[in-house]
Structures are given as structure tokens and as C-alpha cells.
Amino acid sequence: MAWIVFLHPDLGIGGAERLVVDAALALKKKNHNVHFVTTHHDQDHCFIETRDGTLPVTVVGDWLPRNIFGRFYALCTYIRMIYAAIYIVFFSGLKPDIVFCDLVSVCIPFLRIGDFKILFYCHFPDQLLSKPGGTLKSIYRAPLNWLEEITTGQAHKILVNSKFTSGVFASTFKRIVVVPDILHPSMNTRPFDDTKPLPIDEIIIKDLPDNSFIFLSINRYERKKNLKLAIDAMNELKKCVPAAEWSRVYLVMAGGYDTRVIENVEHYEELVVHAEKLELTDKITFMKSPSDIIKLSLLKHCHCLIYTPPNEHFGIVPIEAMYTAKPVIAANSGGPTETVVDGTTGFLCNITAEDFGKAMAKFIQNEDMRKQFGDAGHLRMKKLFSFEAFTEQLETVVDSLRNIKLRQD
Structure with a gap:
């Protein structure tokens, strides 16, 4: 049995949120202890398992801005996730064996301060989701894109959601030599x-x-x-x-x-x-x-x-x-x-x-x-794509992570 903390930026309703909720349910089914840490959780806009006590949720950093004058959404999300990562390492008292994070990788270097393994699930490179803009937008995104690639590569295990995303991952993150494993999303039937x-x-x-x-x-x-x-x-x-x-x-x-x-x-x-x-x-x-x-x-x-x-x-x-x-x-x-x-x-x-x-x-x-x-x-x-197949594959990933020896950072 392992302690697994899920770090997710906004635990609302969407495909990414459904995946992490299903992953938590799958691991709980395997008798692991699971806990969510998020920077936002609206009780009126979330999946029921995160509201009815099935999956415990802790909200931190929701007071931090989500944008600055209607701009800089990505930067604000990065800051909020770094804050949440620091909370897990120093103040949560959770002491997880594994932290499962997704969507935002910039928190990974801060999570590595803790003595636990990091699993990163890449739904899609964030830099490709950013809407195109002018010169100023390119200047603003350049360091964020660089950070995304560098920090993604610092995870102990990387998963992607499809063969399609795996190909995009390889062509986008050329500095990362590790080939991510594919874990197709499933559904709780x-x-x-x-x-x-x-x-x-x-x-x-x-x-x-x-x-x-x-x-x-x-x-x-x-x-x-x-x-x-x-x-x-x-x-x-x-x-x-x-x-x-x-x-x-x-x-x-x-x-x-x-x-x-x-x-x-x-x-x-x-x-x-x-x-x-x-x-x-x-x-x-x-x-x-x-x-x-x-x-x-x-x-x-x-x-x-x-x-x-x-x-x-x-x-x-x-x-x-x-x-x-x-x-x-x-x-x-x-x-x-x-x-x-x-x-x-x-x-x-x-x-x-x-x-x-x-x-x-x-x-x-x-x-x-x-x-x-x-x-x-x-x-x-x-x-x-059954929940059973998803559960067994995820359990194999968790077992492999628990058995690796952390190198000294």
C-alpha cells in the first residue's frame, strides 16, 4: 500500500479532471491511500467523488490571482502550482510515497525536494495549447515553454494519454530522451x-x-x-x-x-x-x-x-x-x-x-x-478501455515507481 497525492490545478469538470479522478479511484480500489491537493475546487462545479468524501481534497493557494488584468494566466497558474507543491513538501503532513501531477510540470523541481517519487501525466504539451499572439506573447511564452520542457523531464515517470500525444510529445520536447508510456484514459462504468x-x-x-x-x-x-x-x-x-x-x-x-x-x-x-x-x-x-x-x-x-x-x-x-x-x-x-x-x-x-x-x-x-x-x-x-484494464496498468506503473531508487538531486 502506498500514499499517493494528486496535485491538480483546478479540480473542476473536464477530461483531465475525469482522468485524475478515475486514477485516484483505481488506486483506491487497489487499497492505496489517495489524497487530492488543488488550488481550486468549486463544490458546485466538480465531479461528485471529490464532493461526497470518496476522495479527500485539500485546497491551497486559491487566494493567489488567476490572472493579472485579464492576462498572464499561465504565469499565475505556474505560481499557484508552485505554492501547492511547497505546501505538500513542507506543510501538508501527508508524506506521500508518490505525487501524481498533471497539466503543469513547473511544480516538479519543488516536489523533488521531498523524499517521494513523481509521476507526471501529460495530457498534451501546454505550450501547444497556448493561443498564438504577437511578438510580446512570444517573448512571454518563451521562458515558460523552456521551463515546461526542462521540468517535465525531471519527473521519475511520464505518461501520455494516446499514441497521438506520444508523437506530439516527442516532436515538442526534443531534450527529453525518455519515451513516455501510454495510459489511455478510461471510465468508471x-x-x-x-x-x-x-x-x-x-x-x-x-x-x-x-x-x-x-x-x-x-x-x-x-x-x-x-x-x-x-x-x-x-x-x-x-x-x-x-x-x-x-x-x-x-x-x-x-x-x-x-x-x-x-x-x-x-x-x-x-x-x-x-x-x-x-x-x-x-x-x-x-x-x-x-x-x-x-x-x-x-x-x-x-x-x-x-x-x-x-x-x-x-x-x-x-x-x-x-x-x-x-x-x-x-x-x-x-x-x-x-x-x-x-x-x-x-x-x-x-x-x-x-x-x-x-x-x-x-x-x-x-x-x-x-x-x-x-x-x-x-x-x-x-x-x-475498461476501468479494470486502466486500473491494472496504473497499478503496474505505481509498483515500478515504488521500486526505483531515487538519485540524489
């Missing part, structure tokens, strides 16, 4: 098995016909998620199917929404306005930060998942849809190319509304194919 879905008419206010066909999109309200494509695909779909078929088609767009994040607020409004311009308002339901039970219910009631992000690092939502035996239509790039089998569990499309719309039409017009693809996806998820 117990909530899906134990939760009785809410009736669809309690979730969607629209008066849906009994034979309605529901497409579902789940992603944060961020422009990089390319959510506009789902709306444009609906507009193309209208041209591909007869009026009788179109009359029963609906799209639900559910996504993480945080009022503190300006982009969430702005992009939500952009999407609503875009749907209005295309006269699709009556066909689309927008949802902000659906609760776990609503999300599960949507996945169980929908007929097909639409996954629009290009070059997504992995993408947990497609395997959640596959577990509920729903086919997936996704962009033919990034993580979905490792989870979705084109023509077997769904369709991998060019990132155009026309391609997505044509794929959507196939499932509406061929019920047998939809069910066949859904069943194939369920089997694939259980075989390759």
Missing part, C-alpha cells in the same frame, strides 16, 4: 450500470415525438472544440434526408460552462446565435454543465454521438458513448482514431459539415447499422 436514467422529457423541454432521433454533442464551450461544426452538420443533414425523417431529428449540445471563463460565456452565445441564423433553434437544445445523472441519461437516451474537436488528445466522451452502445461520428484526427473504428463502431470524417451530415444521415436511415455499430463499440470499449 459503475455509475452507468447503477444509475437509472431520467426520462427524456424531464431533461429536454421540447416536446419530442415518440420516434425522435437524438444526436448528442458533449464538450466544453470552447472554440477549439469546433462545436459550430455540429450545428452546421445539422444544417447539411436537413438537405440529405426526406422531410419526414428531418421532422424527428434533434441535437442536444451539452457542455462544461464556467461563468469565470470568459470564453465559455462568449462561445455559448455565439453558438446560440448561429443556430438562430440557420433557423435551427427548434432543433437544438443547449445545456450548461449538466449534472452527472443528466449526462448519463443523455448518453443512454441518444442514438448517436457527434464528436467535433480536431486533433483531440484522446477524448473520453467517445468511449462513454461506446459503452452505452451508441455509434460515434468523430473527426478523423487525434485520439478518436485510436478509439473509433471507421465503418465498424462509427465514422471518422473529414472536418466538414458535409461529411458529418452525410454520416448522420446513414444512421437515421439504417436502424440495423446503427445498432450493429453500437454493439461493436460496446465490445471494443470493454476490451480495450
Whole structure:
């Protein structure tokens, strides 16, 4: 049994947060002691396991600024994480054997002061997530990018979430000679098995016909998620199917929404306005930060998942849809190319509304194919991306870390 502390910058709702929560649950299942340290944890915007006492959480440094006059978000995040690392080393009293950190690597040199092993999970290089800017932005990012590479290489073990990210990692961090191991994210299937879905008419206010066909999109309200494509695909779909078929088609767009994040607020409004311009308002339901039970219910009631992000690092939502035996239509790039089998569990499309719309039409017009693809996806998820497989692989990583001898820094 080991003591494992998870250090994460903002324990909210998102793919990275779902992964670390699942990792903690997996290790707890293996009888390890787990504890979260984070710089922000909103009780109204987090996964239930971090709220109901299943996973203990300590919040430190939330008083530190998140930005300076609407800028320098990365720098402020670095400072907050360094503060949290210092807390773990000197003031927490936790004395972990292993610290599992992700997203921000600059805290690693400070964690190395403590006598414990450091596991870093790279969802994607942070410097590639930074939005492009002018000369001043480049000057500001240069030392941060250098620090990210140097400090990432100081972890005792590095994991990435997909083959796609592994390739990006190698091409981005040329100074790091260690090849990271791949640990695909998984999902805890117990909530899906134990939760009785809410009736669809309690979730969607629209008066849906009994034979309605529901497409579902789940992603944060961020422009990089390319959510506009789902709306444009609906507009193309209208041209591909007869009026009788179109009359029963609906799209639900559910996504993480945080009022503190300006982009969430702005992009939500952009999407609503875009749907209005295309006269699709009556066909689309927008949802902000659906609760776990609503999300599960949507996945169980929908007929097909639409996954629009290009070059997504992995993408947990497609395997959640596959577990509920729903086919997936996704962009033919990034993580979905490792989870979705084109023509077997769904369709991998060019990132155009026309391609997505044509794929959507196939499932509406061929019920047998939809069910066949859904069943194939369920089997694939259980075989390759189950929580059990994730747990065993992570346990192997922890065992290897516990057995290595720390070199003197």
C-alpha cells in the first residue's frame, strides 16, 4: 500500500479532471491511500467523488490571482502550482510515497525536494495549447515553454494519454530522451450500470415525438472544440434526408460552462446565435454543465454521438458513448482514431459539415447499422478501455515507481 497525492490545478469538470479522478479511484480500489491537493475546487462545479468524501481534497493557494488584468494566466497558474507543491513538501503532513501531477510540470523541481517519487501525466504539451499572439506573447511564452520542457523531464515517470500525444510529445520536447508510456484514459462504468436514467422529457423541454432521433454533442464551450461544426452538420443533414425523417431529428449540445471563463460565456452565445441564423433553434437544445445523472441519461437516451474537436488528445466522451452502445461520428484526427473504428463502431470524417451530415444521415436511415455499430463499440470499449484494464496498468506503473531508487538531486 502506498500514499499517493494528486496535485491538480483546478479540480473542476473536464477530461483531465475525469482522468485524475478515475486514477485516484483505481488506486483506491487497489487499497492505496489517495489524497487530492488543488488550488481550486468549486463544490458546485466538480465531479461528485471529490464532493461526497470518496476522495479527500485539500485546497491551497486559491487566494493567489488567476490572472493579472485579464492576462498572464499561465504565469499565475505556474505560481499557484508552485505554492501547492511547497505546501505538500513542507506543510501538508501527508508524506506521500508518490505525487501524481498533471497539466503543469513547473511544480516538479519543488516536489523533488521531498523524499517521494513523481509521476507526471501529460495530457498534451501546454505550450501547444497556448493561443498564438504577437511578438510580446512570444517573448512571454518563451521562458515558460523552456521551463515546461526542462521540468517535465525531471519527473521519475511520464505518461501520455494516446499514441497521438506520444508523437506530439516527442516532436515538442526534443531534450527529453525518455519515451513516455501510454495510459489511455478510461471510465468508471459503475455509475452507468447503477444509475437509472431520467426520462427524456424531464431533461429536454421540447416536446419530442415518440420516434425522435437524438444526436448528442458533449464538450466544453470552447472554440477549439469546433462545436459550430455540429450545428452546421445539422444544417447539411436537413438537405440529405426526406422531410419526414428531418421532422424527428434533434441535437442536444451539452457542455462544461464556467461563468469565470470568459470564453465559455462568449462561445455559448455565439453558438446560440448561429443556430438562430440557420433557423435551427427548434432543433437544438443547449445545456450548461449538466449534472452527472443528466449526462448519463443523455448518453443512454441518444442514438448517436457527434464528436467535433480536431486533433483531440484522446477524448473520453467517445468511449462513454461506446459503452452505452451508441455509434460515434468523430473527426478523423487525434485520439478518436485510436478509439473509433471507421465503418465498424462509427465514422471518422473529414472536418466538414458535409461529411458529418452525410454520416448522420446513414444512421437515421439504417436502424440495423446503427445498432450493429453500437454493439461493436460496446465490445471494443470493454476490451480495450475498461476501468479494470486502466486500473491494472496504473497499478503496474505505481509498483515500478515504488521500486526505483531515487538519485540524489
